[in-house]
Amino acid sequence: xxxxxxxxxxxxxxxxxxxxxxxxxxxxxxxxxxxxxxxxxxxxxxxxxxxxxxxxxxxxxxxxxxxxxxxxxxxxxxxxxxxxxxxxxxxxxxxxxxxxxxxxxxxxxxxxxxxxxxxxxxxxxxxxxxxxxxxxxxxxxxxxxxxxxxxxxxxxxxxxxxxxxxxxxxxxxxxxxxxxxxxxxxxxxxxxxxxxxxxxxxxxxxxxxxxxxxxxxxxxxxxxxxxxxxxxxxxxxxxxxxxxxxxxxxxxxxxxxxxxxxxxxxxxxxxxxxxxxxxxxxxxxxxxxxxxxxxxxxxxxxxxxxxxxxxxxxxxxxxxxxxxxxxxxxxxxxxxxxxxxxxxxxxxxxxxxxxxxxxxxxxxxxxxxxxxxxxxxxxxxxxxxxxxxxxxxxxxxxxxxxxxxxxxxxxxxxxxxxxxxxxxxxxxxxxxxxxxxxxxxxxxxxxxxxxxxxxxxxxxxxxxxxxxxxxxxxxxxxxxxxxxxxxxxxxxxxxxxxxxxxxxx
Amino acid sequence: xxxxxxxxxxxxxxxxxxxxxxxxxxxxxxxxxxxxxxxxxxxxxxxxxxxxxxxxxxxxxxxxxxxxxxxxxxxxxxxxxxxxxxxxxxxxxxxxxxxxxxxxxxxxxxxxxxxxxxxxxxxxxxxxxxxxxxxxxxxxxxxxxxxxxxxxxxxxxxxxxxxxxxxxxxxxxxxxxxxxxxxxxxxxxxxxxxxxxxxxxxxxxxxxxxxxxxxxxxxxxxxxxxxxxxxxxxxxxxxxxxxxxxxxxxxxxxxxxxxxxxxxxxxxxxxxxxxxxxxxxxxxxxxxxxxxxxxxxxxxxxxxxxxxxxxxxxxxxxxxxxxxxxxxxxxxxxxxxxxxxxxxxxxxxxxxxxxxxxxxxxxxxxxxxxxxxxx
Numbered sequence: 116x117x118x119x120x121x122x123x124x125x126x127x128x129x130x131x132x133x134x135x136x137x138x139x140x141x142x143x144x145x146x147x148x149x150x151x152x153x154x155x156x157x158x159x160x161x162x163x164x165x166x167x168x169x170x171x172x173x174x175x176x177x178x179x180x181x182x183x184x185x186x187x188x189x190x191x192x193x194x195x196x197x198x199x200x201x202x203x204x205x206x207x208x209x210x211x212x213x214x215x216x217x218x219x220x221x222x223x224x225x226x227x228x229x230x231x232x233x234x235x236x237x238x239x240x241x242x243x244x245x246x247x248x249x250x251x252x253x254x255x256x257x258x259x260x261x262x263x264x265x266x267x268x269x270x271x272x273x274x275x276x277x278x279x280x281x282x283x284x285x286x287x288x289x290x291x292x293x294x295x296x297x298x299x300x301x302x303x304x305x306x307x308x309x310x311x312x313x314x315x316x317x318x319x320x321x322x323x324x325x326x327x328x329x330x331x332x333x334x335x336x337x338x339x340x341x342x343x344x345x346x347x348x349x350x351x352x353x354x355x356x357x358x359x360x361x362x363x364x365x366x367x368x369x370x371x372x373x374x375x376x377x378x379x380x381x382x383x384x385x386x387x388x389x390x391x392x393x394x395x396x397x398x399x400x401x402x403x404x405x406x407x408x409x410x411x412x413x414x415x416x417x418x419x420x421x422x423x424x425x426x427x428x429x430x431x432x433x434x435x436x437x438x439x440x441x442x443x444x445x446x447x448x449x450x451x452x453x454x455x456x457x458x459x460x461x462x463x464x465x466x467x468x469x470x471x472x473x474x475x476x477x478x479x480x481x482x483x484x485x486x487x488x489x490x491x492x493x494x495x496x497x498x499x500x501x502x503x504x505x506x507x508x509x510x511x512x513x514x515x516x517x518x519x520x521x522x523x524x525x526x527x528x529x530x531x532x533x534x535x536x537x538x539x540x541x542x543x544x545x546x547x548x549x550x551x552x553x554x555x556x557x558x559x560x561x562x563x564x565x566x567x568x569x570x571x572x573x574x575x576x577x578x579x580x581x582x583x584x585x586x587x588x589x590x591x592x593x594x595x596x597x598x599x600x601x602x603x604x605x606x607x608x609x610x611x612x613x614x615x616x617x618x619x620x
Numbered sequence: 621x622x623x624x625x626x627x628x629x630x631x632x633x634x635x636x637x638x639x640x641x642x643x644x645x646x647x648x649x650x651x652x653x654x655x656x657x658x659x660x661x662x663x664x665x666x667x668x669x670x671x672x673x674x675x676x677x678x679x680x681x682x683x684x685x686x687x688x689x690x691x692x693x694x695x696x697x698x699x700x701x702x703x704x705x706x707x708x709x710x711x712x713x714x715x716x717x718x719x720x721x722x723x724x725x726x727x728x729x730x731x732x733x734x735x736x737x738x739x740x741x742x743x744x745x746x747x748x749x750x751x752x753x754x755x756x757x758x759x760x761x762x763x764x765x766x767x768x769x770x771x772x773x774x775x776x777x778x779x780x781x782x783x784x785x786x787x788x789x790x791x792x793x794x795x796x797x798x799x800x801x802x803x804x805x806x807x808x809x810x811x812x813x814x815x816x817x818x819x820x821x822x823x824x825x826x827x828x829x830x831x832x833x834x835x836x837x838x839x840x841x842x843x844x845x846x847x848x849x850x851x852x853x854x855x856x857x858x859x860x861x862x863x864x865x866x867x868x869x870x871x872x873x874x875x876x877x878x879x880x881x882x883x884x885x886x887x888x889x890x891x892x893x894x895x896x897x898x899x900x901x902x903x904x905x906x907x908x909x910x911x912x913x914x915x916x917x918x919x920x921x922x923x924x925x926x927x928x929x930x931x932x933x934x935x936x937x938x939x940x941x942x943x944x945x946x947x948x949x950x951x952x953x954x955x956x957x958x959x960x961x962x963x964x965x966x967x968x969x970x971x972x973x974x975x976x977x978x979x980x981x982x983x984x985x986x987x988x989x990x991x992x993x994x995x
Contacts, residue, residue, distance in 0.1 A: 405858050426861030435859065443859040446852045448970070457849065458860035460842050469842050492980040499970060500977040 121157070122313050123306050125256070130278055130288040132298040134331055135308035135532075141291055144308070145258055148289075149181045150174040161256075180254030182245045184261045188233050195229040198248050205252070219250050224280045238390060239270040243277065256287040263297055264529070264558060267390060267593040275301045295324040307331055331533055345382035346568050350414075351552040352379040352402070352521050357411035359397055359576075371397045372408070373576045379521070384543070384553040386567030386584065388560060388592050394576035395556045396438060399525055402554070403435055404428050416520060429458060434519030436510055436527045438556070440503075444510045447499040451491060452480040454498045455513055462517055479516065487512035488538060504531040511539050515546060522546065525556045540566065560589035574598045639965040640912055640919070643957035644926075650953045651946060658943060665942055669933035676817040678932050685928035686921070687824045687885045688899070692906025693913055693920035694834050695878040699764075700915050701838060702851045702871045708753055708768025709879040710903025711775030716746035717883025718779050718800070721894035722788050724887070725801030734807040735888065739826075742880040742887075749775065750876025751869070758865040764872070772903075783896065792895075799895030809888035823885035830878060831917040847871055879903065908955045914962070927951070 121144055125131040135141050146152040148159065150168030158165050161177050168174045171181070188197050198216055199208045206212040213229050220227040225243045233241065242262060249257055259278075263271045278288050278301055292298050298305055299319045306316045307330040315330055359372035371394050379385045389395055400406040402413060404425035413421045420428055429435070435458070437443035445454050456465045456476050464475035480494045487508045491501055498506060507530070514522065524543065528536040543553060543566065557563045563570065564584045572580040572595040580595040582604040594600045648666075655662040672678060692709060699706035706712075720742035727734045753771060756762040782788040789798050810822035838844035849857040850867045858864050882902055883894075891898065909927055913919030934947035 403859065404861075424861070424863060425858065426863075429861045437859055442853070442855045444856065446849060446856055449848075449852060453845075456845060457856065460845050460860070466842050471840055471842060471845055473840070490981055492977055496977050497970065497973060500974040 121308070123316070125287055125289060126304070127162075127255075127287050128282060128285045129303040130282055130290055130301055132290045132292060132302035132305045133308065134292065134295065134298055134305060134327065141308055145181070145260060145289075145291065148174065148179060149258060175252050175254065178253060178255035179258065180249030180252060180256070181258045182242070182249055182260065182262060184264060186241050186245055188241060188244060190234040191232070193230050193232055194227060194236075194244050194247075197233055197244060198229070198251050202252050216247065216251065219247055223250070223277060223284060225277060238392075239266055239273065242266070242274065246277070250286075254286075256289065257281065258289045258291070260291050261530075262290070263292060263294060267596050268560070268589050269593050269597070271297065295327050299324060299327065328533060344568060345548050345550075347381045347383070347550065349381045350378045351381050351383075351416055352554070353412075353414040354378075354402070355412045355414070357398075357401060357413065358409050359401055359406060360409055371576050372401065375411070375576075375578055377571060377578065379552040379554060381520075381550040381552055382547055383569065384547060384555055384567045386555045386557065386563040386570045387573050387578075388557075388563050388570060388596055389573035390596050391558060393573050395525070395573055397576075398573070399435075399438070399523055399554075399556065402428075402523060403433065426461065430461060432518070432520035434514035434517065434522040436507075436514055436522070436524040438525035438529070440506055440510055445498045445506060448497050450497060451484070451489075451494045451501075451509065452477045454509065455480040455483060455494075457513075459513070459517055483509065483512035483516060487542075488535070504535045507531050508535055508539070511542060515542055519546070519551060522551055522553045523556075524553060526558060527555070528557075528559065528562060560592050564589065564592070572596055572604075580604050635965050635969045636914065636916075639961040640914070640923075640958060642961045642965075643912070643954050646957040646961075647950050647953040651950050654946065654949050655942065660942060665937055665940070665946075668937065668940055672936045673929050673933040676814070680814055680817045680820050681932050682925060682928035683824060684821045684885070684889075685931060686924040687821055687827045688882060688902060689905055689909055689924035689927050690827045690921055691830060691878060691882045691885075692902050693909035693924055694830055694917070695875050695882065696903075696906040696910040697913070697915040697920060698834070698871060698875040698878060700851075700910055702847055702868065703854075704868065704871060704875070705765045706750065706753075706768055706872070706875045706879075707765055707907070708750060708771045708903070709875070709882070709906050710901060711768070711772035712746040712749045712876045712879035713882035713903060714779060714898070714900070715749055715775040716742040716880035717887055717898060718783070718894045719745045720880075720883070721800040721803070721887055722782075724803040724807050725893070727807065728804065731806040731808070734804075735809060738803075738807065738888065739881070739884060742884055743877040744880070746880025747873045747877040750872045750879065754869040754872030757872070758869050783894070789894075797895050797897075799893040802893040803887070807888070808892065809885075811889060819889075821885050821889035823889050826881065826884070830881065831921060835917040879906075882906070908951065911955060911962075912958050926954075 123131075123133075133141055133144070143152065147154050148168075150171045150173045153167075153169070159168070160166070161179070166173075166177055168177070168179075174180075189200070192200070195213055195216060196208075199206070199212050206215045216227065216229045219225065220229075225247055227240075227243055227247050233244070236244065246257065246259075262274060266274060275297075278290070281288055282303075290298070290302060299322065302319055304316055305319060305322070305327065307314050307327065309331060317327065317330070355376050357372050357375040358370075360368050360370045362368050375398060377385060387395060387398070397406060401408045404420070404423060404427070407422060411421070412419060415428070415431060415433065418431070420431065423431075441447060444457075446457060449457075452473075456471070459465055460471070464472055464479045466472055477494060483489065484491060484494065489501070489505050489508045489512065491505060498509070501509070507527070511527065522543065527543070528539050531539065540562075543551075547553060553566075555563065555566055564587060567584045570582040570584050570587065570592070571578045572582070572592065574580075574596065575598070579598070579601045580603070582592065582595070587604055591600075591604055595604055652662040655665055673682070692713070695709050695713075696706055720738045723741045724734065724738040727737065729737075749771060750768070753762075753764045753767040756767050757764050783798060783800070785791045785798060789800050791797075792799055812820040812822060814820055836844075838848060846857070846862045847867060849860060849862055850864055850871075854864050857867070883898070886899060887894065905927060909920055909923040912923035912926070913921070930947060930950055934944065934950070937946060938944040
């Protein structure tokens with residue numbers, strides 16, 4: 116996505132947030148700032164000096180560092196080794212480097228232990244290592260790309276404390292986020308980008324989430340609230356004692372799914388909360404038939420599909436919005452119309468008998484693009500050339516076009532702008548009214564609480580807690596996600612009022 | 621909007637042609653330098669290649685050669701479309717041709733029965749040989765690159781063992797050549813008499829049919845779509861419902877079956893027996909041709925023709941006092957350049973399309989906001 120007439124001024128010693136719809140050009144802007152892409156026009160000025168960045172190394176040399184959304188760390192190395200990797204010249208790889216890491220860690224309250232193996236660290240700790248890595252290389256300006264996407268609320272608070280610490284020490288933070296509540300709570304200034312242009316910079320004081328969202332999309336704020344319940348008593352998907360274990364390279368057996376049982380009825384949305392990596396992906400893959408469970412049964416609409424092939428399940432009416440759309444949902448180098456066929460090659464309108472029906476598939480791709488507002492100049496461009504949000508809309512459109520009975524939606528609105536988010540929620544709700552059963556997995560707790568009829572919490576491969584989405588708060592869910600609470604989560608009044616802050620989404 | 625799509629398509633086509641063109645031009649430049657370095661005149665060499673290569677007897681020779689090469693290219697390309705590197709095409713076609721020749725020599729049935737049987741035997745043998753690598757890959761995770769290279773050596777050893785008098789071969793009348801029993805004349809494939817220029821092998825018809833089938837199956841059928849999906853992204857294919865393992869095994873079988881055909885033009889149209897001088901190494905030529913032709917049925921045909929042309933003309937250059945190693949230089953440089961050029965062009969194309977789509981969408985957005993403002 117192109118950028119045009121971007122004007123941003125970030126003052127030293129502040130946290131500057133960057134908001135915008137996905138596809139608005141945030142990522143491109145960040146890539147330019149970090150030297151991964153070159154602008155056609157315009158200038159970047161650092162401390163009054165006009166600069167050009169050809170590579171990330173140039174940016175680092177000017178004190179600009181980036182913390183990516185997906186961590187770039189090696190599991191089998193220690194924190195120290197991860198930090199010095201590629202920057203061995205700065206302080207060596209031994210005692211001097213260790214001292215330096217301790218120094219940085221203490222100065223900013225990062226609480227990083229240099230000699231721990233990375234695989235022993237949780238997501239929040241890893242993120243702190245990433246931040247430290249950037250600081251170690253001498254960055255004075257940090258760019259954080261959606262840093263809160265993988266964190267639970269408590270961890271988000273801790274991260275914000277870190278950011279305030281950095282700010283107090285005179286560093287500058289550029290913070291990219293979709294979550295308006297967070298942005299308002301941590302930023303000193305907020306710049307909103309829409310369609311590749313800056314539409315305004317506001318101070319958080321005196322700005323409501325609603326005003327901010329309107330700046331972003333120029334329309335009303337969507338909420339994920341479901342209206343009246345559509346849950347029926349007809350079970351559609353039943354999991355009974357699902358068990359999956361994996362033997363790793365050292366021969367140690369690891370239990371990934373442990374006795375998972377639940378039932379989703381027609382018209383019901385079952386939400387599963389959990390920190391990523393607690394077995395959610397494997398659960399989805401077991402239901403999709405990509406992984407074969409060791410024990411237990413999966414029953415879809417009365418038929419046992421525990422070991423049925425994936426294609427069989429798809430034909431039986433399972434729609435699938437995968438968590439990693441690039442790996443599992445799209446053929447990036449294939450045109451959009453071929454991507455429309457993907458996963459439904461045996462179904463109409465994509466094929467007749469053994470032959471593809473290219474004409475019908477193309478026509479239907481055009482229909483999806485219009486109905487789901489996929490912004491593309493045509494159906495012959497490759498999927499890779501669309502922005503993330505538009506790719507997701509295409510996937511949702513494709514999966515919904517085959518009248519699924521069960522929709523497995525893993526992070527259906529991740530990386531999707533506010534406008535498209537509302538559209539995707541609407542599609543899910545509409546299908547739910549017609550009896551669609553949905554298994555919803557999301558890291559966005561507001562989305563989970565707002566859309567689900569039933570909530571479960573997954574922790575280390577087990578469903579450890581359940582909750583009533585009508586009363587539960589993200590904070591309460593968060594504590595169960597870290598394993599601190601189990602069983603039926605009762606809403607306690609004490610944490611009640613806090614929840615309104617995050618209703619911004 | 622339609623215009624843009626067309627433009628992108630046209631650009632894609634242009635980019636598609638750019639890479640092999642670049643490679644051939646680079647090869648010409650390098651060859652020129654090599655000839656210059658040997659102190660000869662490259663201009664004369666090239667003009668000799670063109671005049672000699674376009675003579676009518678050369679044309680027939682090139683077409684005959686290209687028939688074999690085309691089948692080799694398609695066989696390799698089937699694997700490539702799946703992201704499988706079937707290096708074993710070489711062993712597959714040799715062992716297939718050997719057993720087909722043995723069968724053909726033993727058959728006394730009329731041609732309309734024998735010829736299909738010989739061809740089927742070759743395809744089955746090729747498929748079986750490739751299938752071993754396929755099964756190893758899906759059951760044990762053995763890289764097809766390693767297993768097919770080894771199967772090539774095993775094929776060589778098996779043929780050497782069986783191609784002995786008293787085993788499956790006999791000493792020919794001259795007493796110098798060991799070969800399988802020659803095919804009866806009724807089992808010869810038809811040829812097109814072109815007069816003084818020689819005989820055009822009828823097997824070219826089968827090669828064309830294979831090309832059409834390759835295009836149709838890959839581009840127009842569900843099976844082809846599944847196969848391409850696995851080639852582009854295994855996780856996406858698995859999530860979409862393709863059984864990746866089954867697909868790997870199947871495509872290995874098909875690639876092997878087509879590989880089995882590679883020896884057939886020579887066997888049925890030319891040598892009519894399998895002897896020690898049966899052409900070697902065509903499987904590797906197939907890899908180069910599939911790369912050059914971008915796995916495209918037309919592209920592979922052009923690559924096969926180019927290869928035939930180069931062989932024919934550089935042979936002649938030798939008589940003109942040039943070094944025969946020029947052939948190797950040209951072919952090697954072409955393959956090297958092609959691999960590099962494709963990757964460069966591919967990356968450039970992807971990036972360019974992304975930019976174009978972005979620019980187009982921005983323009984659209986600007987247009988709609990303007991309209992709104994006017995309204």
